[in-house]
Amino acid sequence: MVRVISQETFDAAVLENVVEFDMTLEEAIREAESEFSAMDVRTDVVKNLTLSEDKKRIVHAVVKALEEIRSELELLSSGSKLQEHLATVRAQCKLSVAHRILANQHNGYDTLLSLMKKVQDDPELLEQTLRAMVALTETNPDILTPEGTELMLQLINDWKSRTNEPAVAEYLARWSTECCLKHEDNRQNMVAAGSLESLTALLQAQKSCSKVVRAASKALRAFTLDDDIRQEFSKAHEHARLLVEDHDLITVCLEILKDYLNESDTASELLSTVSKLCVRAEYCQLAVDKGALVVINDVLVSFPDHAVLNKQAMFLLKNMVGNDKVKVEAMQTGAPLLIIAALDKHQTVPGLCEAGISALSMLALRVPAHAKSLVQTGAADAIIQAMKIHTKEKQLQKLGCMAIRNMVARVPENQQPFLEIGAENLIKQAIEIHGQSMKDVAQAALRDLGADVKLQEQWKGTGHEIHR
Structure with missing residues (x-):
């Protein structure tokens, strides 16, 4: 121990x-x-x-700063050093989890919450207090209380329309995000309190400010996570359903996205949010009906140099083509050619390669005509090239094997093109490098390629009598 x-x-x-x-x-x-x-x-x-x-x-600097803040809570005069003390708290809390725990042990959360209530009409002091609260809550979401949730939502509703003070709205969204990460109880309590409605309204009201759009997108996306190992079950899917059906977030994000195609960071956040919401076939179809395929193609055509933006566009496409009808529409728009071009241009970026290979794999899944067309278009070369460059990226190697399986399992004539460019040796090399963790998927790919593979029979069902 x-x-x-x-x-x-x-x-x-x-x-x-x-x-x-x-x-x-x-x-x-x-x-x-x-x-x-x-x-x-x-x-x-x-x-x-x-x-x-x-x-x-x-x-301790953080403890001393908190004591000074408490002593000045009643004064709040123009000459007070509150901002200086808040900056100290923020800087100290950013250093480590130990600093954040120490601050909370000395009533840091309660102190900042009390100050927030007193300065909620002072944008400068409120922003500094929120910055400190965000730093205190980072990887420390257990400190959130019902009183804090209530104040957060009250401030979001009060400040969502004040477009001349976007920093307050931005840090309110960031506070919400930090409270939700790796904490399922907080997520459920905040949803019950009305966070989804308030944050969606904030996103729409502050859509002219890119920083707020990014922060609000992350905050809303945090409710769709299933990352709390302390909880056996999560309501991530239910939260995604509420965001789509009750708050029409797919439509909201795609509408705002049209104004931010030139800003890769903001567009990436919006694309990632839509991608997280495509958890049902009907939601995938809704995204297509609202122009998601057009947006994806616009991104891949107009911004070929933006690797992060291209990656998010391809992840969104991968999620949407889980719907077979959307899969057909995506093939008709010429998306595979754009994905292959992006893989060729950014072949040294592992994250983008994973996104591109995943999208091609899903396009080929269960549709032999698509698999045949993709190989003829050059998908095989793009996949194998990415696997050759990133031999140490286990997830990419797994995705490559699954893509190969999807393209050859129902189309035997696709086996030869893969074998000619070295797929068999590459898969065997991946088994040697990554071992047992990817042996099953790699051997399945070798089997579907018609290559020589020795499959181990784990159990034969003999040797024991059945007792009644």
Whole structure:
């Protein structure tokens, strides 16, 4: 069992080294670390310490800043140093999880929440308070309370239409995102409180500000995640359904996207959000009806140099063509040629290659005519080239094997083109590099290619009698 120490214990050890052994602070910290390490005790605590003037007490910058904020809460005068103290809290909380835990142990969350209530009509102070709250909540979402959720939604509703102060809206959306990441209970509680409606309204009201659009898109997308290992079940699919059916988010995102095709970062966020919402066949069809295929082709044609934007466009296409009707429409628009061109241009970018191979694989799935057409178009060369360049990328190698299977399983004449460009040796090399974790999918690809493969029979069903 791993042993850890508290911040108080570490501080006491450092202070003892300074007082009893006349060490400098830096020497005392190093000595304390060494002592605990020798005892096999982890020291995941704050180590950027200072001493009080009388050298009798350890001082933490984040704790001192929070004390100053509490002392000035009643004054809020123009000459106060609140912004300076908030900047200190934010900077310290960004350093590590230990700093954030220490801040919360000294009522950091409650202090910032109280301050937020007092300055909610002061855009400058509210922005600084929200920045500090976002830093405090990062990878620390357990601190959110019902009171915090209520205040967050109240502020979103109050500030969503104030387009002259977009920074407040941006950091409200960021706060929402941090509260949702890896915390299923927070997501469900916030949905019940009305977060989806408020954030969708914020996205629409602030659509002229790219920073708010990006932040609000991330915040809404966070509700569709299933990333909390503490929970056995998630409502990610239900949240996606609510966003599509109750708040028409697919339409909202695609409409806003038309104004941001020249901004790759913003367009990528919007495409990623739409992609997360395409979880049912009817939602995929809705996205197509609202012009998603046209937008994807526009991105791939007009912005061939934007690797991130191209990647998100291809991931969206991959999700949408899970609907067989959409798959046919995508083939008719010429999307495969654009994907192959993007793979050729950005063949050194593993993330884009994964997106492109996934899209080609889904286009070929269960449709022999598509598989034949894709190989004739040059999909085989694009897939094999990406696998050759990124031999150490396990996920890409797996996706490549699945794409090969989808293109040859129902179309035997596609086997030869793959074999001629070295698919068999490449797949065998992937097994050697990545081992057992990709053996099954790789051997299945070799089998479908008609290559020599030895499949191990795990169980023959003999050797034991059935007892009644």
